[in-house]
Amino acid sequence: MFSNIQNQLFNNHILSLSQFDRMMLEDLIQAILYMKTHGMPNALSGKVIGSCFMEPSTRTRLSFDVAIKRLGGHVIGFDNNENTSSRKGESLSDMMCVISSYVDAIILRHPKEGSAYLASQLSSVPIINAGDGSNQHPTQTVLDLFSIYESQNTLDGLTILCVGDLKYGRTVHSLIHALSYFKVQFIFVAPEGLQLPQYLIEDLDHNHIAYEVYSHLEKAIPQADIIYMTRIQQERLDDTEYQYLVTPYLLKKAMLKKAKSNMKILHPLPRLNEIELAIDHTPFAYYFQQATNGMYARMALLTLLLNKQAHWGTLT
Protein backbone atom coordinates (compact mmCIF):
# COMPACT_ATOMS: atom_id res chain seq x y z
CA MET A 1 0.00 0.00 0.00
CA PHE A 2 1.57 3.16 -1.24
CA SER A 3 0.23 5.48 1.46
CA ASN A 4 2.68 3.79 3.85
CA ILE A 5 5.65 5.25 2.01
CA GLN A 6 8.59 5.95 4.29
CA ASN A 7 10.05 9.26 3.27
CA GLN A 8 13.71 8.96 4.15
CA LEU A 9 14.61 11.49 1.47
CA PHE A 10 13.06 14.52 3.15
CA ASN A 11 15.61 17.31 3.49
CA ASN A 12 18.33 14.91 2.41
CA HIS A 13 20.73 14.94 -0.53
CA ILE A 14 20.49 12.67 -3.57
CA LEU A 15 24.10 12.00 -4.42
CA SER A 16 24.65 8.37 -5.24
CA LEU A 17 22.88 5.08 -5.72
CA SER A 18 24.77 3.74 -2.73
CA GLN A 19 22.45 5.70 -0.39
CA PHE A 20 19.39 3.66 -1.49
CA ASP A 21 18.33 0.20 -0.41
CA ARG A 22 15.68 -2.08 -1.88
CA MET A 23 12.85 -0.71 0.24
CA MET A 24 13.66 2.89 -0.65
CA LEU A 25 13.80 2.02 -4.35
CA GLU A 26 10.45 0.22 -4.15
CA ASP A 27 8.88 3.22 -2.40
CA LEU A 28 10.33 5.50 -5.04
CA ILE A 29 8.86 3.42 -7.85
CA GLN A 30 5.45 3.71 -6.22
CA ALA A 31 5.90 7.46 -5.86
CA ILE A 32 6.80 7.79 -9.56
CA LEU A 33 3.80 5.67 -10.50
CA TYR A 34 1.61 8.04 -8.48
CA MET A 35 3.13 11.08 -10.19
CA LYS A 36 2.50 9.53 -13.58
CA THR A 37 -1.13 8.73 -12.90
CA HIS A 38 -2.19 11.63 -10.64
CA GLY A 39 0.45 14.38 -10.54
CA MET A 40 0.79 16.73 -7.58
CA PRO A 41 0.40 20.32 -8.79
CA ASN A 42 1.20 22.08 -5.51
CA ALA A 43 3.98 19.91 -4.13
CA LEU A 44 6.60 22.63 -4.73
CA SER A 45 4.33 25.63 -4.25
CA GLY A 46 6.39 28.58 -3.03
CA LYS A 47 9.69 26.71 -3.55
CA VAL A 48 12.58 27.93 -5.68
CA ILE A 49 14.98 25.36 -7.11
CA GLY A 50 18.49 26.22 -8.33
CA SER A 51 19.35 24.44 -11.58
CA CYS A 52 23.14 24.58 -11.89
CA PHE A 53 24.35 22.85 -15.03
CA MET A 54 28.07 23.39 -15.61
CA GLU A 55 28.13 20.84 -18.43
CA PRO A 56 25.85 20.32 -21.45
CA SER A 57 22.60 18.46 -20.90
CA THR A 58 19.34 18.15 -22.80
CA ARG A 59 17.00 15.57 -21.25
CA THR A 60 18.17 15.84 -17.65
CA ARG A 61 18.00 19.63 -17.45
CA LEU A 62 14.73 20.02 -19.35
CA SER A 63 13.00 17.19 -17.49
CA PHE A 64 14.03 18.73 -14.16
CA ASP A 65 12.79 22.16 -15.29
CA VAL A 66 9.45 20.75 -16.43
CA ALA A 67 9.14 18.60 -13.28
CA ILE A 68 9.57 21.70 -11.07
CA LYS A 69 6.99 23.66 -13.07
CA ARG A 70 4.47 20.79 -13.03
CA LEU A 71 4.81 20.69 -9.23
CA GLY A 72 4.12 24.41 -8.93
CA GLY A 73 7.69 25.47 -8.13
CA HIS A 74 10.05 28.04 -9.65
CA VAL A 75 13.42 27.40 -11.20
CA ILE A 76 16.45 29.66 -11.48
CA GLY A 77 19.96 28.85 -12.65
CA PHE A 78 22.20 28.40 -15.65
CA ASP A 79 22.75 25.78 -18.35
CA ASN A 80 26.50 26.24 -18.83
CA ASN A 81 29.32 27.88 -16.89
CA GLU A 82 30.11 30.51 -19.54
CA ASN A 83 28.21 33.27 -17.75
CA THR A 84 28.96 32.28 -14.17
CA SER A 85 31.67 33.39 -11.77
CA SER A 86 33.47 30.07 -12.26
CA ARG A 87 34.85 31.72 -15.42
CA LYS A 88 36.46 34.27 -13.10
CA GLY A 89 37.96 31.46 -11.07
CA GLU A 90 35.35 31.15 -8.32
CA SER A 91 35.51 27.79 -6.59
CA LEU A 92 32.59 25.38 -6.61
CA SER A 93 32.67 25.50 -2.80
CA ASP A 94 32.02 29.26 -2.70
CA MET A 95 29.41 29.04 -5.42
CA MET A 96 27.44 26.35 -3.56
CA CYS A 97 27.58 28.30 -0.28
CA VAL A 98 26.08 31.34 -1.97
CA ILE A 99 23.47 29.67 -4.16
CA SER A 100 22.24 27.49 -1.31
CA SER A 101 21.35 30.66 0.60
CA TYR A 102 18.98 31.69 -2.23
CA VAL A 103 17.06 28.51 -2.99
CA ASP A 104 15.28 25.51 -1.44
CA ALA A 105 17.27 22.83 -3.31
CA ILE A 106 20.08 22.69 -5.87
CA ILE A 107 20.31 20.46 -8.92
CA LEU A 108 23.99 20.20 -9.85
CA ARG A 109 25.70 18.84 -12.94
CA HIS A 110 29.46 19.24 -12.92
CA PRO A 111 32.29 17.68 -14.96
CA LYS A 112 34.32 16.64 -11.91
CA GLU A 113 33.68 13.42 -10.00
CA GLY A 114 32.82 14.06 -6.37
CA SER A 115 31.53 17.58 -7.01
CA ALA A 116 28.03 16.70 -5.75
CA TYR A 117 29.39 15.24 -2.52
CA LEU A 118 31.49 18.35 -1.98
CA ALA A 119 28.44 20.55 -2.61
CA SER A 120 26.45 18.54 -0.07
CA GLN A 121 29.07 19.29 2.58
CA LEU A 122 28.70 23.03 2.05
CA SER A 123 25.09 23.54 1.09
CA SER A 124 22.40 24.39 3.60
CA VAL A 125 19.74 22.90 1.29
CA PRO A 126 19.40 19.49 -0.42
CA ILE A 127 21.70 18.78 -3.37
CA ILE A 128 20.53 16.60 -6.25
CA ASN A 129 23.37 15.12 -8.25
CA ALA A 130 22.46 15.44 -11.92
CA GLY A 131 25.76 13.87 -12.98
CA ASP A 132 29.25 14.36 -11.56
CA GLY A 133 31.76 13.48 -14.26
CA SER A 134 31.73 9.75 -14.90
CA ASN A 135 30.77 8.96 -11.31
CA GLN A 136 27.05 9.03 -10.49
CA HIS A 137 23.77 10.10 -12.08
CA PRO A 138 21.28 8.71 -9.54
CA THR A 139 18.11 10.24 -11.00
CA GLN A 140 18.88 8.54 -14.33
CA THR A 141 19.19 5.22 -12.54
CA VAL A 142 15.90 5.76 -10.72
CA LEU A 143 14.11 6.45 -14.03
CA ASP A 144 15.81 3.42 -15.64
CA LEU A 145 14.68 1.23 -12.77
CA PHE A 146 11.15 2.61 -12.99
CA SER A 147 11.05 1.98 -16.75
CA ILE A 148 12.09 -1.64 -16.22
CA TYR A 149 9.41 -2.04 -13.55
CA GLU A 150 6.77 -0.32 -15.67
CA SER A 151 7.49 -2.41 -18.74
CA GLN A 152 7.79 -5.76 -16.92
CA ASN A 153 5.52 -5.19 -13.89
CA THR A 154 8.30 -6.53 -11.65
CA LEU A 155 12.00 -6.13 -10.91
CA ASP A 156 12.58 -9.70 -9.84
CA GLY A 157 13.32 -12.70 -12.03
CA LEU A 158 14.47 -10.63 -15.00
CA THR A 159 17.42 -11.12 -17.33
CA ILE A 160 19.08 -7.83 -18.16
CA LEU A 161 21.31 -7.71 -21.23
CA CYS A 162 23.76 -4.78 -21.07
CA VAL A 163 25.38 -3.85 -24.38
CA GLY A 164 28.02 -1.35 -25.51
CA ASP A 165 30.45 0.70 -23.48
CA LEU A 166 30.33 -1.14 -20.18
CA LYS A 167 33.69 0.23 -19.07
CA TYR A 168 33.06 3.97 -19.03
CA GLY A 169 29.24 4.11 -19.05
CA ARG A 170 28.17 5.43 -15.65
CA THR A 171 24.48 4.72 -16.29
CA VAL A 172 25.07 1.02 -16.72
CA HIS A 173 27.33 0.88 -13.64
CA SER A 174 24.68 2.52 -11.46
CA LEU A 175 21.90 0.39 -12.93
CA ILE A 176 23.83 -2.80 -12.16
CA HIS A 177 24.28 -1.53 -8.59
CA ALA A 178 20.56 -0.75 -8.21
CA LEU A 179 19.38 -4.02 -9.76
CA SER A 180 21.69 -5.98 -7.46
CA TYR A 181 19.05 -5.42 -4.74
CA PHE A 182 16.65 -7.53 -6.79
CA LYS A 183 16.69 -11.12 -8.06
CA VAL A 184 18.03 -10.51 -11.55
CA GLN A 185 20.70 -11.97 -13.77
CA PHE A 186 22.88 -10.08 -16.20
CA ILE A 187 24.36 -10.77 -19.59
CA PHE A 188 27.18 -8.48 -20.68
CA VAL A 189 28.12 -7.90 -24.30
CA ALA A 190 30.85 -5.33 -24.96
CA PRO A 191 33.63 -4.69 -27.47
CA GLU A 192 37.13 -5.62 -26.45
CA GLY A 193 38.57 -2.94 -24.17
CA LEU A 194 35.13 -1.65 -23.13
CA GLN A 195 34.12 -4.53 -20.87
CA LEU A 196 32.76 -4.15 -17.36
CA PRO A 197 35.46 -3.05 -14.84
CA GLN A 198 36.84 -5.75 -12.58
CA TYR A 199 35.61 -4.06 -9.38
CA LEU A 200 32.00 -4.34 -10.59
CA ILE A 201 32.50 -8.01 -11.44
CA GLU A 202 33.84 -8.47 -7.90
CA ASP A 203 30.76 -6.70 -6.50
CA LEU A 204 28.45 -9.03 -8.46
CA ASP A 205 30.34 -12.06 -7.15
CA HIS A 206 30.20 -10.65 -3.63
CA ASN A 207 26.42 -10.17 -3.90
CA HIS A 208 25.92 -13.61 -5.51
CA ILE A 209 24.37 -12.08 -8.63
CA ALA A 210 24.45 -14.38 -11.65
CA TYR A 211 26.00 -13.04 -14.85
CA GLU A 212 27.30 -14.27 -18.18
CA VAL A 213 29.59 -12.62 -20.70
CA TYR A 214 28.72 -13.13 -24.37
CA SER A 215 30.81 -12.07 -27.33
CA HIS A 216 27.94 -12.35 -29.82
CA LEU A 217 25.04 -9.94 -29.33
CA GLU A 218 22.43 -11.81 -31.37
CA LYS A 219 22.95 -15.03 -29.41
CA ALA A 220 22.19 -13.27 -26.14
CA ILE A 221 18.97 -11.55 -27.27
CA PRO A 222 16.52 -14.52 -26.91
CA GLN A 223 17.19 -14.71 -23.16
CA ALA A 224 16.72 -11.02 -22.41
CA ASP A 225 13.74 -9.34 -20.77
CA ILE A 226 15.51 -5.99 -21.01
CA ILE A 227 18.23 -4.89 -23.42
CA TYR A 228 20.04 -1.88 -21.97
CA MET A 229 21.95 -0.28 -24.83
CA THR A 230 24.66 2.33 -24.24
CA ARG A 231 26.44 4.75 -26.51
CA ILE A 232 30.00 3.96 -27.44
CA GLN A 233 31.81 7.27 -27.46
CA GLN A 234 33.32 7.63 -30.91
CA GLU A 235 35.94 10.06 -29.61
CA ARG A 236 37.56 7.20 -27.68
CA LEU A 237 38.32 5.34 -30.93
CA ASP A 238 39.63 6.24 -34.38
CA ASP A 239 37.38 5.57 -37.42
CA THR A 240 38.92 2.22 -38.34
CA GLU A 241 38.81 0.99 -34.74
CA TYR A 242 35.20 2.13 -34.46
CA GLN A 243 34.11 0.26 -37.60
CA TYR A 244 35.99 -2.89 -36.62
CA LEU A 245 35.15 -2.96 -32.93
CA VAL A 246 31.72 -1.44 -32.67
CA THR A 247 29.76 -2.65 -35.71
CA PRO A 248 29.01 -6.12 -34.23
CA TYR A 249 27.47 -4.40 -31.17
CA LEU A 250 24.92 -2.26 -33.03
CA LEU A 251 21.37 -3.46 -32.55
CA LYS A 252 19.51 -4.21 -35.80
CA LYS A 253 15.83 -5.01 -36.24
CA ALA A 254 16.73 -8.32 -37.91
CA MET A 255 18.43 -9.45 -34.70
CA LEU A 256 15.14 -9.32 -32.76
CA LYS A 257 13.36 -12.24 -34.47
CA LYS A 258 13.91 -14.56 -31.52
CA ALA A 259 13.36 -11.93 -28.81
CA LYS A 260 10.86 -12.63 -26.02
CA SER A 261 7.49 -10.94 -26.57
CA ASN A 262 7.85 -8.97 -23.32
CA MET A 263 11.39 -7.78 -24.14
CA LYS A 264 11.97 -4.01 -24.05
CA ILE A 265 14.96 -2.00 -25.22
CA LEU A 266 16.19 0.86 -23.06
CA HIS A 267 18.84 3.48 -23.81
CA PRO A 268 19.78 6.50 -21.65
CA LEU A 269 20.05 8.58 -24.86
CA PRO A 270 21.40 10.33 -26.81
CA ARG A 271 21.89 7.47 -29.25
CA LEU A 272 24.14 7.54 -32.26
CA ASN A 273 23.72 4.47 -34.45
CA GLU A 274 23.66 1.78 -31.77
CA ILE A 275 19.92 1.20 -32.23
CA GLU A 276 18.71 0.98 -35.82
CA LEU A 277 15.94 3.51 -36.54
CA ALA A 278 13.67 0.72 -37.84
CA ILE A 279 13.43 -0.58 -34.25
CA ASP A 280 11.73 2.64 -33.11
CA HIS A 281 8.38 1.46 -34.44
CA THR A 282 8.50 -2.04 -32.99
CA PRO A 283 6.90 -2.96 -29.64
CA PHE A 284 10.40 -3.61 -28.30
CA ALA A 285 11.41 0.07 -28.33
CA TYR A 286 10.96 1.67 -24.91
CA TYR A 287 13.66 4.37 -24.88
CA PHE A 288 11.36 7.29 -25.60
CA GLN A 289 8.92 6.23 -22.86
CA GLN A 290 12.03 5.90 -20.66
CA ALA A 291 13.00 9.52 -21.43
CA THR A 292 9.45 10.65 -20.58
CA ASN A 293 9.66 8.75 -17.31
CA GLY A 294 12.61 10.98 -16.43
CA MET A 295 10.20 13.83 -15.81
CA TYR A 296 7.96 11.75 -13.51
CA ALA A 297 10.92 10.30 -11.66
CA ARG A 298 12.29 13.78 -10.98
CA MET A 299 8.83 15.00 -9.93
CA ALA A 300 8.68 12.21 -7.36
CA LEU A 301 12.21 12.81 -6.08
CA LEU A 302 11.72 16.57 -5.73
CA THR A 303 8.42 16.04 -3.91
CA LEU A 304 9.94 13.59 -1.43
CA LEU A 305 12.96 15.82 -0.90
CA LEU A 306 10.96 18.93 -0.01
CA ASN A 307 7.81 17.52 1.61
CA LYS A 308 8.00 15.59 4.84
CA GLN A 309 4.46 14.32 4.47
CA ALA A 310 3.15 14.71 0.98
CA HIS A 311 -0.49 13.78 0.59
CA TRP A 312 0.07 10.70 -1.47
CA GLY A 313 -3.02 8.94 -2.64
CA THR A 314 -3.49 5.23 -2.44
CA LEU A 315 -2.46 2.89 -5.21
CA THR A 316 -3.20 -0.77 -5.21
Add this chain to the structure above:
Amino acid sequence: MNSIKTTVHQVEAICHGTVIDHIPVGQGLKILKNLQLLESKTRITVGFNLPSKIMQLKDLIKIESRLFAKKEADKLAIFAPNATINLIQHYKIMQKDKMKLPDSIEGLFACPNLNCITHDEAIVSKFKLLQQKENTALTCIYCERRFLQNMLKMI
Protein backbone atom coordinates in the same frame (compact mmCIF):
# COMPACT_ATOMS: atom_id res chain seq x y z
CA MET B 1 81.17 -24.44 30.35
CA ASN B 2 78.52 -22.12 31.81
CA SER B 3 76.20 -20.44 29.31
CA ILE B 4 75.63 -16.78 29.82
CA LYS B 5 72.17 -15.49 28.86
CA THR B 6 72.36 -12.02 27.38
CA THR B 7 69.72 -9.79 25.87
CA VAL B 8 71.07 -7.93 22.91
CA HIS B 9 68.88 -5.17 21.55
CA GLN B 10 68.98 -4.83 17.80
CA VAL B 11 68.29 -1.14 18.27
CA GLU B 12 69.22 0.83 21.36
CA ALA B 13 66.59 0.76 24.12
CA ILE B 14 64.71 3.94 25.03
CA CYS B 15 63.83 5.18 28.51
CA HIS B 16 60.52 6.83 27.74
CA GLY B 17 58.54 6.90 24.51
CA THR B 18 56.96 4.72 21.85
CA VAL B 19 58.25 1.72 19.93
CA ILE B 20 56.51 0.73 16.73
CA ASP B 21 57.46 -2.87 16.10
CA HIS B 22 56.72 -5.48 13.43
CA ILE B 23 56.51 -2.98 10.61
CA PRO B 24 56.63 -4.66 7.18
CA VAL B 25 59.96 -4.08 5.45
CA GLY B 26 59.91 -0.93 3.38
CA GLN B 27 57.06 0.72 5.30
CA GLY B 28 59.22 2.20 8.07
CA LEU B 29 60.30 5.18 6.04
CA LYS B 30 56.71 5.95 5.00
CA ILE B 31 55.63 5.93 8.63
CA LEU B 32 58.46 8.27 9.56
CA LYS B 33 57.42 10.64 6.83
CA ASN B 34 53.80 10.47 7.92
CA LEU B 35 54.72 11.14 11.52
CA GLN B 36 56.38 14.33 10.30
CA LEU B 37 59.10 13.72 12.82
CA LEU B 38 62.00 13.82 10.39
CA GLU B 39 62.00 17.61 10.53
CA SER B 40 61.53 17.82 14.31
CA LYS B 41 64.09 17.64 17.11
CA THR B 42 62.57 14.40 18.42
CA ARG B 43 65.13 11.66 18.93
CA ILE B 44 64.23 8.74 16.68
CA THR B 45 66.00 5.43 16.33
CA VAL B 46 65.12 3.32 13.32
CA GLY B 47 65.96 -0.15 12.18
CA PHE B 48 65.38 -1.38 8.67
CA ASN B 49 65.50 -5.03 7.56
CA LEU B 50 65.96 -6.37 11.08
CA PRO B 51 65.63 -10.12 11.62
CA SER B 52 62.23 -11.18 12.98
CA LYS B 53 60.96 -14.58 14.17
CA ILE B 54 57.46 -13.86 12.91
CA MET B 55 58.15 -11.83 9.80
CA GLN B 56 61.67 -12.94 8.89
CA LEU B 57 62.54 -9.27 8.28
CA LYS B 58 60.95 -6.19 9.76
CA ASP B 59 61.34 -2.45 10.23
CA LEU B 60 61.23 -0.87 13.69
CA ILE B 61 60.92 2.72 14.94
CA LYS B 62 61.65 4.05 18.43
CA ILE B 63 60.50 7.55 19.28
CA GLU B 64 61.95 9.07 22.43
CA SER B 65 59.84 11.17 24.83
CA ARG B 66 56.54 10.78 23.02
CA LEU B 67 53.67 8.47 23.94
CA PHE B 68 51.32 7.74 21.07
CA ALA B 69 47.57 7.87 21.61
CA LYS B 70 45.77 4.78 20.25
CA LYS B 71 43.89 6.83 17.67
CA GLU B 72 47.11 8.43 16.48
CA ALA B 73 48.76 5.05 16.14
CA ASP B 74 45.83 3.57 14.24
CA LYS B 75 46.38 6.11 11.50
CA LEU B 76 49.62 4.33 10.75
CA ALA B 77 47.87 1.00 10.38
CA ILE B 78 47.42 1.68 6.68
CA PHE B 79 51.18 1.10 6.28
CA ALA B 80 51.59 -1.61 8.87
CA PRO B 81 48.27 -3.25 9.76
CA ASN B 82 49.90 -5.91 11.97
CA ALA B 83 52.43 -3.71 13.72
CA THR B 84 52.49 -3.33 17.49
CA ILE B 85 52.71 -0.11 19.46
CA ASN B 86 54.66 -0.35 22.72
CA LEU B 87 54.52 2.50 25.19
CA ILE B 88 57.73 2.60 27.22
CA GLN B 89 58.32 4.15 30.62
CA HIS B 90 61.60 3.68 32.54
CA TYR B 91 62.75 1.14 29.95
CA LYS B 92 59.69 -1.06 30.59
CA ILE B 93 56.75 -1.78 28.32
CA MET B 94 53.76 -0.19 30.06
CA GLN B 95 51.22 -0.86 27.31
CA LYS B 96 51.21 -2.99 24.18
CA ASP B 97 48.60 -2.56 21.45
CA LYS B 98 48.07 -3.99 18.03
CA MET B 99 47.31 -1.40 15.39
CA LYS B 100 43.74 -1.34 14.13
CA LEU B 101 42.81 -0.13 10.69
CA PRO B 102 40.65 3.01 11.10
CA ASP B 103 37.36 3.39 9.22
CA SER B 104 38.66 6.36 7.28
CA ILE B 105 41.80 8.37 6.73
CA GLU B 106 42.10 12.09 5.98
CA GLY B 107 44.71 14.24 4.30
CA LEU B 108 47.28 11.49 3.85
CA PHE B 109 46.89 10.45 0.20
CA ALA B 110 45.99 12.26 -3.00
CA CYS B 111 43.15 10.69 -4.96
CA PRO B 112 44.68 8.93 -8.00
CA ASN B 113 41.61 9.88 -10.06
CA LEU B 114 42.79 13.07 -11.75
CA ASN B 115 39.20 14.07 -12.51
CA CYS B 116 38.29 13.96 -8.81
CA ILE B 117 37.09 17.30 -7.40
CA THR B 118 39.71 17.05 -4.61
CA HIS B 119 42.34 18.18 -7.15
CA ASP B 120 40.47 21.40 -7.97
CA GLU B 121 39.22 22.68 -4.64
CA ALA B 122 40.93 23.54 -1.37
CA ILE B 123 39.69 20.43 0.42
CA VAL B 124 41.27 17.63 2.41
CA SER B 125 41.20 14.19 0.79
CA LYS B 126 39.34 11.46 2.65
CA PHE B 127 39.17 7.72 2.02
CA LYS B 128 37.08 4.96 3.56
CA LEU B 129 39.22 1.92 4.33
CA LEU B 130 38.37 -1.71 3.80
CA GLN B 131 40.66 -4.64 4.53
CA GLN B 132 40.42 -7.13 1.65
CA LYS B 133 42.38 -10.30 2.36
CA GLU B 134 45.98 -9.08 2.30
CA ASN B 135 45.25 -5.73 0.67
CA THR B 136 43.73 -2.55 1.97
CA ALA B 137 41.20 -0.97 -0.39
CA LEU B 138 40.57 2.76 -0.15
CA THR B 139 37.45 4.41 -1.51
CA CYS B 140 37.54 8.17 -2.09
CA ILE B 141 34.49 9.62 -0.36
CA TYR B 142 34.25 12.28 -3.08
CA CYS B 143 34.55 10.43 -6.41
CA GLU B 144 33.69 6.97 -4.95
CA ARG B 145 36.57 5.32 -6.85
CA ARG B 146 38.17 2.36 -5.13
CA PHE B 147 41.95 1.86 -5.10
CA LEU B 148 44.43 -0.54 -3.59
CA GLN B 149 46.87 1.08 -1.21
CA ASN B 150 49.86 0.62 -3.50
CA MET B 151 48.13 2.80 -6.10
CA LEU B 152 48.06 5.82 -3.79
CA LYS B 153 50.73 8.45 -3.31
CA MET B 154 51.15 10.39 -0.10
CA ILE B 155 50.48 14.11 -0.21
